[in-house]
Amino acid sequence: MNFNINNFTALERFLRYVGIDTQSDPASDTIPSTEKQKNLGKLLVTELLAMGVTDAHLDQFGYVYATIPANTDKPNVPVICFCSHMDTSPDCSGAGVKPIIHQNYQGQDLVLPDDNAQVLHMHEHPDLKNQLGNDIVTASGTTLLGADNKAGVAEIMDACYQLINNPEIKHGTVKILFTPDEEIGRGVDKVDIEKLGAYACYTIDGESAGNMENETFSxxxxxxxxxxxxxxxxxxxxxxxxxxxxxxxxxxxxxxxxxxxxxxxxxxxxxxxxxxxxxxxxxxxxxxxxxxxxxxxxxxxxxxxxxxxxxxxxxxxxxxxxxxxxYRNMRSVLDQHPQIVEYGMEAIRRADMDAKMCSIRGGTDGSRLSFMGLPCPNIFAGEHAFHGKQEWVSVQDMHKAVQTILHLCAVWEERS
The missing domain is CATH 3.30.70.360 (Alpha-Beta Plaits)
Structure with missing residues (x-):
């Protein structure tokens, strides 16, 4: 099935979310490490409730949980979950982010206006070669952008909106999880796995469009x-x-x-x-x-x-x-559940991209979730140059991520 989505909401959501400072703090011993992360969580809950997601809520630890009920007659479709983190890195300020949309990018250097020393050159950001004609979002030069991982948050939120408003997309029960403190290694410390009740999970926290990661560092x-x-x-x-x-x-x-x-x-x-x-x-x-x-x-x-x-x-x-x-390399868990990765690759292909399996030189919430009994590979969100002032994301890549999520829901329903 081709999903002809013409009313993507990911960009408008993303621009709204990056205006909320959610930087985590490794020196803090509270959960979440910074109370301001809950500000984004509260907004997400408000938006989910407005969509009609009746069980959306923020718990005491700063986690957002929500459920999109199944709309299929098939009785045994496994419950799947989509996860992104709300915090931004302590390595660079996330306060006062001023996002800029560089429309119809044609390969030129992108000079960030609030600090002219911050320039995005194609030779330093090679994936810009794949963005000709696309719209690139950056910060203004004095902060990070927050695409890591608010791009993923916005994409999941848009996918929720599309599932609710396009009932022809058949799917099983879909769980949503937004976490705090991923950037400081505590992103799943207080996740309620039983509450999620999912068979498989996918973090939306990767880089280039079409990439899927089944392997992380230990x-x-x-x-x-x-x-x-x-x-x-x-x-x-x-x-x-x-x-x-x-x-x-x-x-x-x-x-x-x-x-x-x-x-x-x-x-x-x-x-x-x-x-x-x-x-x-x-x-x-x-x-x-x-x-x-x-x-x-x-x-x-x-x-x-x-x-x-x-x-x-x-x-x-x-x-x-x-x-x-x-954390440990999630591949040892995912290799025991090959269909979870296979369905992810199929969804990427259905969204008209070349699916590429990758290893990530880092970790995601999925690394630990996998060892907590919830196998969880990582799918691209389109974020690039994360943790720094030259962070960027392509609007069109965000739309591809939304389509991938929708196709993934459909694949699980079809093959059950």
Whole structure:
């Protein structure tokens, strides 16, 4: 079936959503990490209720749940869920976003007016080659845009609107989930899997149109605690062993070939993300990533071996390495449910795109949902250059994402 949708609402919704600051905060211990994320959640609930989605609600933890009831006579269509996250990255401000629509893009440099140093060049953003004639949305140069992941939120919301207003699209029960705090790794900490009651889920949080991701990094966080020896600096000779300097030496000895700035494809990395301390104690925090769990463990050993080597020159100092799992490669779960990925690829093809299976050098809510009993690959949302001031999305790619969601609902109904 071809869905001839002429009244897409994704753009108008997206422009509305990016005006709400939903930046998450890794230093916070509240759930959600910032109360302002609920401002978007409340708006989404209001819009869903206005569509006629009667059970839409925001829970105490900042999650939005909603249900589109089945409209098919088939009794055994599996319940599927669509998920996107509402928060934006702590890496760049999401306050006061001023979106700009660059209509009918023809390959020119896009200069962002509030900071002329922010220029989108096609050679730096290669997917712009596929956008000739399309409409590109950016921020104004001083903030991120928020396409990660408000593009996905807007696309799911538009798909809900289309399902309700186009009853000829037959589908089973569809669940909607919008999460907080994905950008700080806590996006599904308080998800109620039983409430969702879904067989499969799809995050709408990927990059280029046509892409589907069935594989993510496996991820650990690591904390290296260095215990030095403090002494009065005027009388420190032969006594002081500065934990700050030890931390600096260890950081400098990390192999460049294992750094994120020197890896791509299927290569993992070890990345120091924060250092703090005094002479007596210093702490280095790392993120460790790889597609292979065995390699992940070996990367932690690299940190351990460097620390031991460095501390040979500091006999009165010591270290402790704490490694905490964050998420795991969802492919090991998805390979047990091949139809979930297969139906996603079919939906992309039905939306007139070349479907491409990809691995993502990162993680999504789907990584953890998959290991919580809800298999969850990731479908494109059209977002690009996320977490920075040059973030952008194509309006036409957003429409393709909406069509993909609609086709995916239909595929599950047809094949049940």
């Amino acid at each position: 991820a650990d966080g690591a904390k290296l605690i260095i215990k030095g020896v403090s002494s009065h600096p005027g009388f420190a000779k032969g006594k002081m062993e500065s934990a700050i300097k030890i931390a600096g030496i260890i950081t400098a000895m990390l192999p460049f070939e294992l750094s994120p700035e020197n890896t791509d494809g299927m290569e993992g990395f070890v990345h120091p993300v924060a250092i703090q301390g005094q002479v007596e104690e210093a702490v280095i925090e790392f993120i460790i990533r790889d597609f292979d769990d065995e390699q992940l463990a070996k990367h932690a050993d690299v940190i351990r071996k460097i620390a031991e080597e460095v501390l040979e020159d500091f006999p009165n100092s010591s270290y402790e390495l704490q490694v905490k799992p964050q």
